[in-house]
Amino acid sequence: MKTRIKNILREKPVGQPxxxxxxxxxxxxxxxxxxxxxxxxxxxxxxxxxxxxxxxxYASDIKQLSTGSSVMVAGVLQKSPAKGQxxxxxxxxxxVIGTADPETYPLQKKRHSFxxxxxxxxxRPRTNALGAxxxxxxxxxxxxxxxxxxxxxxxxxxxxxxxxxxxxxGEMFIVSTGQEKxxxxxxxxxxxxxxxxxxxxxxVYALALGxxxxxxxxFRAENSNTSRHLSEFxxxxxxxxxxxxxxxxxxxxxxxxxxxNDAMSNCPEDMQLFDKFxxxxxxxxxxxxxxxxxxxxxxxxxxxxxxxxxxDFVYPVKWGLDLQSExxxxxxxxxxxxxxxxxxxxxxxxxFYMRVNDDKKTVAxxxxxxxxxxxxVGGSQRxxxxxxxxxxxxxxxxxLADYAWYMDLRRYGSVxxxxxxxxxxxxxxxxxxxxxxxxxxxxxxxxxxxPC
RNA sequence: UCCUCGGUAGCUCAGUCGGUAGAGCAGGUGGCUGUUAACCACCUUGUCGGCGGUUCGAAUCCGUCCCGGGGAGCCA
Numbered sequence: 214m215k216t217r218i219k220n221i222l223r224e225k226p227v228g229q230p231x232x233x234x235x236x237x238x239x240x241x242x243x244x245x246x247x248x249x250x251x252x253x254x255x256x257x258x259x260x261x262x263x264x265x266x267x268x269x270x271y272a273s274d275i276k277q278l279s280t281g282s283s284v285m286v287a288g289v290l291q292k293s294p295a296k297g298q299x300x301x302x303x304x305x306x307x308x309v310i311g312t313a314d315p316e317t318y319p320l321q322k323k324r325h326s327f328x329x330x331x332x333x334x335x336x337r338p339r340t341n342a343l344g345a346x347x348x349x350x351x352x353x354x355x356x357x358x359x360x361x362x363x364x365x366x367x368x369x370x371x372x373x374x375x376x377x378x379x380x381x382x383g384e385m386f387i388v389s390t391g392q393e394k395x396x397x398x399x400x401x402x403x404x405x406x407x408x409x410x411x412x413x414x415x416x417v418y419a420l421a422l423g424x425x426x427x428x429x430x431x432f433r434a435e436n437s438n439t440s441r442h443l444s445e446f447x448x449x450x451x452x453x454x455x456x457x458x459x460x461x462x463x464x465x466x467x468x469x470x471x472x473x474n475d476a477m478s479n480c481p482e483d484m485q486l487f488d489k490f491x492x493x494x495x496x497x498x499x500x501x502x503x504x505x506x507x508x509x510x511x512x513x514x515x516x517x518x519x520x521x522x523x524x525d526f527v528y529p530v531k532w533g534l535d536l537q538s539e540x541x542x543x544x545x546x547x548x549x550x551x552x553x554x555x556x557x558x559x560x561x562x563x564x565f566y567m568r569v570n571d572d573k574k575t576v577a578x579x580x581x582x583x584x585x586x587x588x589x590v591g592g593s594q595r596x597x598x599x600x601x602x603x604x605x606x607x608x609x610x611x612x613l614a615d616y617a618w619y620m621d622l623r624r625y626g627s628v629x630x631x632x633x634x635x636x637x638x639x640x641x642x643x644x645x646x647x648x649x650x651x652x653x654x655x656x657x658x659x660x661x662x663x664p665c
Numbered sequence: 666u667c668c669u670c671g672g673u674a675g676c677u678c679a680g681u682c683g684g685u686a687g688a689g690c691a692g693g694u695g696g697c698u699g700u701u702a703a704c705c706a707c708c709u710u711g712u713c714g715g716c717g718g719u720u721c722g723a724a725u726c727c728g729u730c731c732c733g734g735g736g737a738g739c740c741a
Contacts, residue, residue, distance in 0.1 A: 241700045248700050261701075279692095297701050321676065321691050323702065328733060329676070384739090410741095436666055437739055448741065527737085538737070591741065636741030649734090660666095661732085 219255035221290065225300050232287040233260065233302075234310070236339060239322050240278050247275055249307075251286065254338075257345055257482045261293065261301040262286055274309045280322060281313030281339070327652050334656055334664040342491065345483035346653055349476055350641045354428075356475035357449055357637075360468055361426045366451065369418040371411030371427040376403055377615065384434040385409055386444075407432035411450050412632060413566075413619055416595060419452035419630055420622050426451040428637075436660050440649040441586060441639060445658040452632035458568075458577040458594040461631035462509070462554055465581060465590050468635075469552070470503045476644050477503075484645075492646025499644065501551065502583075508549040511557040512536075512575065515544060522548075535562045538587060545582040552589075553582045565605040567593040568629075579633070586643050592633020599623040 215234045235253030242248075245266045250259035264275045278284070288304040319333055320340065330337040337343045358368070374388050385406035393399050411427040418425045431448040451468075453460065477484055477499060488495040510518070519530040519540050524547075528537040536555070545553045557575040560567070567576035577594035596602040602623055606613060613620070641653040651657035656665050 239701080239703095241698095241703060243698055243700055243703095246699085248703095250701075259701095263699090293699090295699050295701080315692060317675085319675070323676075323690065325676065331733090431741080433740075435739055438666085439737085439739090440735080442740070446741070586741095588741065634741060639741060 215285070217255035218251070218253045218258065218260045221260060221302075222256065222258055222300070225290070227290050227292055227300060229290055230287065231290050231302060232285070234285045235260075235283070237278050237280055237282045237284060237313075239280060242276065247271075247278075249275070249278060249284075251284065252339075252344075254344060256348075257341060257486055261298050262288070262304050262307070263301055264304045264307050268304065268307060270307070270309075275307055277312075278309065279313055279315040279318070281315075281318045281320060283310040283313075284308060285310060327649065331651060331657070332664075338655070341486060343652065345480075345486050346641065346645055346647060347655070349480045349483050349487075349645055350653060352479050353472055353476055353641060353644065354637070356472050356479075357426075357428060359475075360471050361424075361451065364424070366424040366426050367418070367422045369411075369415055369422075369425045369427050371408065371414040371429065371450075373408055373430065374401075374405050375408045375414075376401065376405050377413055377619075386432050386434045409433055410448070410634065412452065412634065415450050415452040415632060416619070416622060416630065419454045419632070420626070420628065423455070424451070424453045438660055440651075441642065443638060443650055443654060443657055443659055444663075446650075446654065447637035449635040449637055450632060452630065454628050454630045456594075456631040457629055458556060458579060458631060461592055461594060461633060462556070462579055465579070465592065465633050465635075466507050466552075466554075469581070469590070469640075472640065473499045473503050473644060487646045491648075495646040498584075505551050507552045507554055507581070509554040509556065510544075512555055512559065513557065515540070515555050518544065518548065533559050533561065541582045541587055542584075545587075546584045550584065552584075555580050555582065560605075563593070565602070565609045565611060566595050568596045569601055569605070577631075583643055586639050588636075589639045589643060590633050590635050592631065594629065594631040597623055597627045597629050599627065 215232050218233060218235065221231055221233065233251065233253060235251040238250045238252050238259050240247055240249045247264045249262040249264055251262055252259045264271065268275060285308045286302060286304050287306045288302045290300050291303055293299060293301040320336055325340065330340060330343065338347055361368070388405045388407060390400050396404065408431055410431060411429065415425055415427045426449065428449045429447065430445055432445050434444065435442070451464065453464065477496065484496060513532065515536060516530060516532050519526070522543065524543060526539055528539065530540065556577070556579045557570060558578045560569055560574060560576045563576050563578050567578050569576055579592050580588050581590035583589045596605060599620065603613070603620065606616065638650050638653050641647070642650055645653060647653050651659065
């Protein structure tokens with residue numbers, strides 16, 4: 214029976230027999246024995262093993278051990294007399310499971326660039342930083358479910374293959390068997406694609422179950438090549454019935470604070486690695502976000518501030534034009550220096566499903582901008598009035614027949630409802646301080662690149 | 666897709682005015698030591714991203730394509 218290093222280090226059963234299995238990070242030989250550091254992925258820390266020359270396979274196996282080899286070790290845990298670790302394992306048995314030829318094994322004991330590691334998608338989780346990202350990502354995913362389940366939200370598995378394009382959400386990948394000669398022969402009887410958003414389907418379930426969320430992979434065929442875009446990414450989309458924009462903002466804010474707090478309290482060692490080596494001051498930044506109120510301004514106020522700003526922008530600022538990255542960054546990074554919620558954008562630049570405000574010019578939209586990442590959450594109150602929605606769809610040139618089911622939600626028992634989308638990888642980026650989104654997903658897919 | 670910077674040993678990089686390539690680390694061998702980015706000595710390693718051009722001669726200059734970083738657009 215093996216014990217995970219995480220538990221060994223937490224419980225420190227000194228004097229007790231312990232067995233574990235993992236991969237060799239480094240070996241150092243001394244006079245009559247070797248120090249071997251083992252990592253088993255359960256935590257950032259390695260466990261130091263002492264392997265004495267009296268072990269039967271000392272000369273044949275243990276002295277040959279190199280970085281990357283896999284081993285099983287049994288022994289007795291003891292207090293360490295030297296600095297660097299509280300406890301260490303005196304091995305009574307060490308079995309080599311798999312060797313790793315040091316001439317060809319690409320990972321070294323020293324630091325590698327993330328660009329290099331990206332070429333080794335199958336080996337990079339064995340590094341400190343990528344292992345830590347994986348654990349924090351897993352924990353955040355768990356915390357997402359915990360947050361919503363604690364609040365009686367129902368998870369809906371919305372479809373990956375979809376026949377409805379969530380307008381304004383980007384280009385779709387087309388799904389087909391490759392055998393169809395014409396549209397009538399299509400596998401689904403109509404053209405289909407990979408989902409760009411589960412929102413419209415989530416609305417269906419919100420108007421039946423009240424509060425729901427969907428959390429799954431999302432696909433965008435955009436040719437965008439940046440440090441915060443992926444072709445395949447995970448998106449969290451809560452949708453709440455009987456909920457207006459104020460309620461939407463409140464739940465999004467509460468959720469973000471909850472998630473940051475959860476990662477900090479449950480992954481302290483990994484978070485300290487990020488704070489120390491990836492983004493200095495990360496923990497202070499996150500604590501600040503948890504403690505401070507999020508700033509909130511309307512789009513009109515944002516335009517006002519930008520027009521009065523003493524800063525030269527490349528792109529023009531004018532009511533009716535969308536805010537550019539430089540504008541969003543100026544507001545969140547320089548003016549407010551904290552997460553900023555911008556609401557009530559012009560209807561002309563937002564999708565048909567967002568609820569038209571009383572001024573008839575703006576919609577009940579909200580974007581949450583965070584320093585360094587930009588937009589992390591985008592949401593809105595949905596248009597629940599049949600006539601208004603129909604007019605907006607016609608204006609947008611949408612085929613009404615294709616969305617009859619969506620219109621039915623407004624025809625039968627319509628209610629005000631709201632929701633938002635959170636880019637999960639952008640959240641992981643924000644929490645870990647990783648500069649490039651390709652480092653926070655196991656196997657990144659981007660134009661021209663899809664390893665493994 | 667656009668702008669911009671880059672691609673030299675397994676990794677991180679240097680390479681001047683165009684004259685055929687170097688360091689540190691890693692790896693190998695030997696030594697030493699309760700070590701911990703271990704240490705000391707010696708040794709190995711190159712389609713200079715690809716193709717084409719200019720030139721007596723190209724890592725170096727020009728063209729083009731591929732790949733990567735940063736920024737922009739699109740968005741989450």
